Amino acid sequence: MxxxxxxxxxxxxxxxxxxxxxxxxxxxxxxxxxxxxxxxxxxxxxxxxxxxxxxxxxxxxxxxxxxxxxxxxxxxxxxxxxxxxxxxxxxxxxxxxxxxxxxxxxxxxxxxxxxxxxxxxxxxxxxxxxxxxxxxxxxxxxxxxxxxxxxxxxxxxxxxxxxxxxxxPLLSVPLLLLALLSLLGGLSFEIARKIKTPEAERTGVDSYSRSLGYVGAIVAVLVVLLAGVLVQGYLLNLLATRLWPFALMGVLYVVTVGAYLGSLAKPRTKTLKLAELLVSLFMLTSYVSIIVEIAGRLW
Structure with a gap:
């Protein structure tokens, strides 16, 4: 082979x-x-x-x-x-x-x-x-x-x-927060990567913009992402981290909202791809910020 x-x-x-x-x-x-x-x-x-x-x-x-x-x-x-x-x-x-x-x-x-x-x-x-x-x-x-x-x-x-x-006990608040963060992060990215402009929709290819409507899909990804921000904030507070991870999450969310508002005003595949990248960046930074904060104490 x-x-x-x-x-x-x-x-x-x-x-x-x-x-x-x-x-x-x-x-x-x-x-x-x-x-x-x-x-x-x-x-x-x-x-x-x-x-x-x-x-x-x-x-x-x-x-x-x-x-x-x-x-x-x-x-x-x-x-x-x-x-x-x-x-x-x-x-x-x-x-x-x-x-x-x-x-x-x-x-x-x-x-x-x-x-x-x-x-x-x-x-x-x-x-x-x-x-x-x-x-x-x-x-x-x-x-x-x-x-x-x-x-x-x-x-x-x-x-x-x-x-x-x-x-x-294994079932604890930190585990539940991590589990919820992973679920919300995955769901926001899943929705983001399957939002298409009306012109980019293809017969036989599933998309959330077709299932929920173009506006509905964008609202959905922003709501799920906001829930992820709140869970991340709760976890960071539990870990007693410094302020920079909170600020980073807030800035990323605001920038992502701006990108999606731009795609609502003028639907463009390029803008949606940028928004998708920002959603994936949120997932990445939410994990990395936790590692960085804890690593300085433990390793």
């Missing part, structure tokens, strides 16, 4: 920036657990390095599941993609995904039996996602519900990593 096009696939569908974000997600959970209810002294070693790889592996498998579910549709609408053009095969992607499954199981067992149990739970939910909860047509006709049921994987992944580093 020829693997020389696999890097091209990663660049197109699972780029390094995505891997970096998933590594940052792991480090955020690690930092908050060690700052609020550490199960062991703060450190970064081989277990943490493998944990980052395991987290990236899990998200890669979710990408492969999406490729399997959407293969026929993508073949019609995006025939130029690396997978659809035959430069890599679904079989290759599945082999990489299942190899990662072994890595995740090994890391989870290395950390604790509780972590292994949490991993089994999150894998089980991901398999339900893979088969679209066995109500594919019904769920796909309800785009917002579809997104919500699939984004629930985020709090479960947070809980999996949390179980490796937090002392009992």
């Amino acid at each position: 020829n693997w020389r096009h696999f890097p091209a696939y990663l660049h197109e569908r699972f780029p390094l920036v995505n891997m970096a974000l998933f590594a940052i997600l792991f480090l955020t959970v690690l930092a908050v657990a060690q700052a609020t209810q550490p199960a062991k002294p703060a450190a970064f070693g081989p277990q943490e390095a493998v944990g980052i790889l395991a987290t990236i592996s899990f998200f890669f498998r979710l990408r492969v599941f999406d490729e399997i579910k959407d293969y026929a549709s993508d073949q019609e609408h995006f025939p130029h993609r690396v997978l659809q053009s035959g430069r890599v095969s679904l079989g290759q992607l599945k082999r990489v995904a299942w190899a990662g499954l072994v890595l995740e199981a090994a890391w989870s067992a290395w950390m604790s039996w509780g972590t292994l149990l949490a991993w089994v739970l999150v894998v089980s939910y991901s398999l339900l996602m893979r088969y679209e909860f066995f109500v594919r047509d019904w769920l796909r006709a309800r785009l917002v519900l579809y997104a919500f049921t699939h984004l629930l994987i985020m709090p479960l992944i947070i809980g999996w990593v949390w179980s490796a580093y937090a002392a009992q």
Whole structure:
């Protein structure tokens, strides 16, 4: 089997920036657990390095599941993609995904039996996602519900990593805030990336601007993002951080609102792409600011 096009696939569908974000997600959970209810002294070693790889592996498998579910549709609408053009095969992607499954199981067992149990739970939910909860047509006709049921994987992944580093009781306010932050961040980005101008809408390609209306989709992403700002503020206050993360979140939100107001006044794909970038930047900075604040105290 020829693997020389696999890097091209990663660049197109699972780029390094995505891997970096998933590594940052792991480090955020690690930092908050060690700052609020550490199960062991703060450190970064081989277990943490493998944990980052395991987290990236899990998200890669979710990408492969999406490729399997959407293969026929993508073949019609995006025939130029690396997978659809035959430069890599679904079989290759599945082999990489299942190899990662072994890595995740090994890391989870290395950390604790509780972590292994949490991993089994999150894998089980991901398999339900893979088969679209066995109500594919019904769920796909309800785009917002579809997104919500699939984004629930985020709090479960947070809980999996949390179980490796937090002392009992595992179910605590910091965990709930992290879980909610991940859910709101994921939902805001999911909506943002599927808002299209009326001219850019394509038959057979789902979008929130079609499901909710152009104005409705923009209002939805701003409301969800505002909820994320409030949760982030609550968590930062709980962690007793300095003022700069609060200010950064506020400025980012105001700039994002400005970008979307501009796209309402004059719908343009370029403006929507800028707004989408700002939403993703909010997700990134919300995690990084937590890591930076805690790292100075612990590591």
